């Protein structure tokens with residue numbers, strides 16, 4: 164009967180609505196819980212930095228490590244940077260997180276050198292807000308000064324979105340470059356910027372985004388893009404590193420295309436600093 168059908172529809176509608184709102188609430192509150200607890204998390208030492216080796220494809224030696232922030236939240240457990248970095252960008256806590264990672268990475272690299280490891284570079288991710296708002300050259304100078312690390316052993320990973328064309332971005336990059344710091348473009352090929360920035364900006368390295376690497380053997384177009392990026396990097400006299408290398412087949416492809424370096428689970432996952440030392444002892 165029509166009334167009963169109408170009643171059911173209303174009930175269902177209400178339930179759907181309630182379900183929807185409680186789900187929304189949960190999402191909103193997870194996001195705001197994260198947002199509100201970053202400062203405290205930093206104070207309590209819940210943030211740490213892991214390091215993922217970068218490998219020279221010809222010699223298979225470690226030529227650098229990428230610093231990747233980790234957060235083990237007291238209530239929520241481990242939270243991925245893919246989740247909390249965008250939130251930290253929104254509420255500007257990225258500035259504090261960024262300084263923490265930069266200082267930690269520089270100090271860590273200096274301790275590795277002091278412990279007698281062959282010197283290599285540490286690469287630190289710099290987010291858009293950190294680059295545009297903070298005085299990045301001053302922050303970097305202070306991290307180098309306090310740690311005693313030489314600038315040639317620090318690399319900053321910038322994304323295409325950061326450097327999109329503004330004159331102030333170019334002059335900031337030139338300032339960093341003049342200090343002797345290496346600059347790379349992270350997630351290369353996923354931004355929307357024009358290629359002409361490659362000739363204007365003082366960068367050293369292109370990092371091929373892991374999405375392209377992942378599909379080398381499943382999508383011929385991704386393989387063609389990887390090939391093209393490598394050749395272009397060589398023609399522009401830039402170093403090139405492939406991210407997200409997981410298989411021997413991917414590595415073999417990169418080798419035939421003369422890609423310089425690789426980073427990915429095939430070699431090593433991001434790890435605690437002590438594990439980096441162990442790798443060296445074994446090597």
Ligand code: C2E
Nearest residue numbers: 231232244245248264288289290407408409426427428433
């Ligand atoms: P990213 O800078 O492109 O870093 C590479 C990401 O790929 C890392 O994820 C790394 O753990 C992961 N990865 C490495 N090799 C492989 C592989 O073979 N397969 C797969 N599937 N993944 C691999 P993670 O650590 O979760 O970081 C995600 C993103 O969060 C980073 O992407 C970066 O954009 C951001 N991030 C991480 N740490 C920081 C930081 O200290 N500051 C800023 N601003 N952003 C950070």
Ligand code: MG
Nearest residue numbers: 229288320349
């Ligand atoms: Mg990176």
Ligand code: MG
Nearest residue numbers: 349350372406
């Ligand atoms: Mg990347």
Ligand code: MG
Nearest residue numbers: 288322349350
């Ligand atoms: Mg990224």
